[in-house]
Amino acid sequence: MLGRAATRIADLLRGKSKPEFTPHVDCGDFVVVVNASKVVLTGRKLDDKMYYRHSGYMGALKKESAKDLLDRRPEEVIREAVRGMLPKTDLGRKMLSKLKIYAGPEHPHDAQKPRVVELQR
Numbered sequence: 814m815l816g817r818a819a820t821r822i823a824d825l826l827r828g829k830s831k832p833e834f835t836p837h838v839d840c841g842d843f844v845v846v847v848n849a850s851k852v853v854l855t856g857r858k859l860d861d862k863m864y865y866r867h868s869g870y871m872g873a874l875k876k877e878s879a880k881d882l883l884d885r886r887p888e889e890v891i892r893e894a895v896r897g898m899l900p901k902t903d904l905g906r907k908m909l910s911k912l913k914i915y916a917g918p919e920h921p922h923d924a925q926k927p928r929v930v931e932l933q934r
Contacts (some may be wrong), residue, residue, distance in 0.1 A: 818892035826908045843911045850887040850916045888914040
């Protein structure tokens with residue numbers, strides 16, 4: 814479930830579960846997401862949900878369905894969901910840079926000894 818995972822990830826990035834949480838301070842943790850290609854969208858979202866991007870030039874709006882983006886770059890689906898849940902400021906962009914997403918189970922962050930956080934269904 815994309816929304817439930819994105820909510821948990823955004824909370825970890827902001828540090829909302831920590832006792833020293835302050836809204837204007839970056840006190841969150843780095844988050845490594847693996848198996849992004851196994852994310853599930855319910856209902857008709859695979860066909861109906863569209864992702865837009867624009868280069869800034871006239872007529873350069875590109876749109877892509879969630880199904881196509883999930884096939885091509887599954888990391889971006891999770892990144893966009895989490896980005897929408899973070900503050901829309903410099904602080905939010907800094908928090909988003911601490912998010913590492915990988916389509917498969919392998920990642921190069923073993924040396925940092927990451928903790929496993931299970932998501933509830």
